[in-house]
Amino acid sequence: MNPRLFACTALALAFAAPISAAESQDNTIDLAAAQKRADATVAQMSAQEKTVITHGIMPLPGGGPKVDIPKDAIIGAGYVAGIERLGIPALRETDASLGVTWVSGARGDWATALPSAVSQAASWNPALIRRGGAMIGAEARAKGFNVLLAGGVNLARDPRNGRTFEYFSEDPLLSGVLAGAAIRGVQSNHVISTIKHFALNGQETGRKYVDVKIAPGAAHESDLLAFQIGIEQGQPASVMCAYNRVHGAQACDSDWLLNKVLKQEWGYKGFVMSDWGAVPSIQTAINGLDHQSGEQLDPGVFFGSQIAGKAAADKAWSARLDDMNRRILTAIYAAGLDKYPAPPGGAIDWDAHALVAEDVAKQGIVLLKNEGGVLPLARTAKSIAVIGGYADGGVLSGAGSSQVMGKGGPAVKLPVAGSGIWAGFISESYHRSSPMAAIKAQAPGATVLYRQGQYIKDAAELAARSEVAVVFATQWMTEGLDVPDLSLPRGQDALIEAVAAANPNTIVVLETGGPVKMPWLGKVKAVVEAWYSGARGGEALASVLFGDTNPSGRLPVSFPADESQLPRPRLDGSDWVEPDFGGNPKGGKDNLPTDYDIEGSDIGYRWYARTGAKPLFPFGYGLSYTTFTQEKPAVKGLSASVTVTNTGQRAGADVVQLYLISRAGENKRRLVGFGRVELAPGASRKVAMTIDARLLADWKDGGWTVPAGDYAFAVGSDAEHLGAAVSVKMKSRRWKD
Structure with missing residues (x-):
């Protein structure tokens, strides 16, 4: 049996957004082939040259301890000097997964912002995500960057995590497949992409002091499997390690994560770069770290003269330094950075890129409730009240190192931290895409009036004299800070209650990170x-509200009824860690034990299946303006197919979700296949899937085991609502990666 089988949609599936011939090519890089060339270059390097590409600075004015910024650097996340004698280019690095970041306007330019990763994941569309990755990779290249710090794949273990919006989902298959697609898109531009943050990076509260406890089997079946699938499908040239600790060691200093799992078990040939300020000592090199990033944020520059001294005195250190260089060069050559340089000033087709972002937003919007068919709205509406969320100006964006901004910067910017070097990174900002303007364009004959909602009585009075009230509710999230609970801040729940009491046709639009x-x-x-x-975002949303776009998004994360349903109802560290972008404690403690063995690999919908609790909205849930039927799945071995029919009156897209529901007499709930399909009214199509055997297996004693017995599968409209089961006998199998 081939253990490296991936659940994927049938190649014949039709996606809403067309892909050009260039985009459809397989641009997966070949790390193994590049390694031979890297070996030859390492053999030519002098001792002094071997510590040039192993460390780099953050070339950002005011971004921490002062450094001299080289003339050939670009304001951004990172710069690593090249070696001209050997034809090794400098590395110019930029954040992040959602586009080329704004760095508080320090560069004086702008970029196209993709929707948040969780929004992208709601499309369940790998081809679309690849287009998005190709778009942001093209902009990075045009601006002169050759490394994009993209590929966030951490699972949503806790929806309060401030970076939930940067990650795809709570499921290892969905997250891994989508991350792989995004990475392929980025790297199709001869730009290195990372995959991050390795690993088990589940919260921002005290992020440098969270010490994760989890059994190796549970880790391999959840978070690590998402990384493994993402690496196999995307072939990222670099892995970025995380801030948190795992089993007592910093993730960037974890022999278990970096050496044993990543490099030995999985055979990864690219390089491991640190997160910025995540390197505690020079010993990290022995434990698997290959590159020190943003070195001025660490206690010292460990991978320069310090490691040179170690290498000169010790053969083991010398061999490790050679391997570090070999891995970095492998990434450079595999991505073609030396053959295809990326000088600044490249052309960007802003209109085409905006349409990519709009397509992603449209497919990611999820319709959660539609009582009485109130949506889509009629263009003949006479009066529409638009309330809250700065909807007259723009759409909310998540903050931190992933913050992207278009031309002119934010439409609205609210300071959160009033001073300090990180204040600009954690401001509440809104993209210049006004939902209110887009609504007016859709209903030109309507009177469309706006209230921000600070005064609830005023907003309710406007709603009462309008045919329809659309309330925009926001939940702002940022890197560095978790949200304390899952409520809407600033009294928005009370605002919605009052508007709904005043107008029976109240529609709530959620702009949330999770x-x-x-x-x-x-x-x-x-x-x-x-x-x-x-x-x-404003245009995409109006298109859905008025029916130009049939909503097709499906939740990539479960929505809890409240925090009591979570494995940890109280966020670890919330009682003593003051909010701080750097993740530093303020309570005199330096360790924050976090027990992931509570849920183990049963994250999100798996946890609800195990506990019997009913979420507010389950994983995979989403409504449409049409209706679909999905036939009983046909399963033979590791192959499955499902026929879908559009039984309604509108064209639309459905998402097939195939779940393992029992194994050898034991109840399970695991997504093992999915496929998005576009259908005209009355049309049918068969969706074919191949099941990754690891999703049926347990990881123990250093390998994967599929126990013998009956395996039951069912198709669901979501993880809670499943159709008739199909049972298949499986033989016992065991293998190692």
């Missing part, structure tokens, strides 16, 4: 989850 509670759910007619919708 799940939120909805105490008002039974009092409103419709709920639309728009996430952080990027550069053209």
Whole structure:
């Protein structure tokens, strides 16, 4: 049996957004082939040259301890000097997964913002995600960058995590497949992509002091499997390690993660770069770290003269230094950085890129409720009240190192931290894509009026004299800070209650980084989850509200009814860690034990299946303006197919979700296959999937084991609502990666 089988959609599936011939080519890089050339270069390097590409600075004015910024650097996340004698180019690095970041406007330019990663994941569309990756990789290259710090694949173990919006989902298959697609897109531009943050990076509270406890089997079946699939499918040239600790060691200093799992078990041939300020000592080199990034944020520059001295005195250190260089060069050659230089000033097709961002936003919008068919809205509406969320100006964006901004910067910017070097990184900012303007364009004959909602009485009075009220509710998230709970801040729940009492046709649009509670759910007619919708979010949302786009998004994360349903109802460290972008404690402690063995590999929907609790909205949930039927799955060995029919009156897209529901007499709930399909009214199509055997297996004693017995599979409209089961007998199998 081939253990490296991936659940994927049939190649014949039709996706909403067309892909050009160039985009459709397989541009997966070949790290193994590049390694031979890297070996030859290492053999030519002098001792002094061997410590040039192993460390780099953050070339950002005011971004921490002062450094001299070389003339050939670009303001951004990182710079690593090249070696001209050997034809090794400098590395110019930029954040992040959602586009070329704004760095508080320090560079004086702009970029196209993709919707948040969780929004992208709601499309369940790898081809679309690849297009998005190709778009942001093209902009990075045009600006002169050759490394994009993209590929966030950490699983959403806790929806309060401030970086939930930067990651794809709570499921290892969905996250891994989508991360792989995004990385392929980025690297198709001869730009290195990372995959990050390796690994088990589940919260921002005290992020440098969270010490994760988890059994190796549970880790391999969840977070590590997401990374493994993402690496196999995307072939990222670099892995970025995380801030948190795992089993007592910093992730960037973890022999278990970096050497034993990544390099030995998985045979990864690229290089491991540190996160910025995540290197505690020179010993990290022995434990598997290959490159020190943003070195001025660490206690010292360990991978320069310090490691040179170690290498000169000790053969083991010398061999390790050679390997570090070999891995970095392998990445450079595999991505073609030396053959295809990326000088600044390249052309960018801004209109085409905006349309990519809009397509991603449209497919990621999830319709959660639509009582009485209140949506889509009629263009003949006479009056529409638009309330809250700065919807007259723009759409919300997540903050931190992933912050992207278009031309002119934010439409609205609210300071969160009033001073200090990180204040600009954690401001609440809104993209210049006004939902209100887009609504007006869709209903030109309507009177469309706006209230911000600070005064609830005023907003309710406007709603009462309008045919329809659309309330925009926001939940701002940022790197460096977790949200304390899943409520909507600033009294927005009370605002929604009042508007719904005043107008029976109240629609709530959620602009959130992840799940939120909805105490008002039974009092409103419709709920639309728009996430952080990027550069053209306003236009995408209006297209869904008025029916130009049939909503097809499906939740990539479960929405809890409240925090009591979570494995850790109280966020670890929330009682003593003051919010701080750097993740530093303020309570005199330097360790924050976090027990992931509570849920183990049963994250999200798997946890609900195990506990019997019912979430507010389950993983995979989403409504449409049409209806679909999915036939009983046909499963033979590791192959499966499902026929889908559009039984409604509108064209639309459905997402097939195939779950393992029992194994050898034991109840399970694991997504083992998925496929998105576009269908005209009355049309049918068969969706074919190949099941990754690891999703049926347990990881123990250094390998994967599939126990013998009956395996039951079912197709669901989501993880809670499943159709008839199909049972297949499986033989016992065991293998190692």
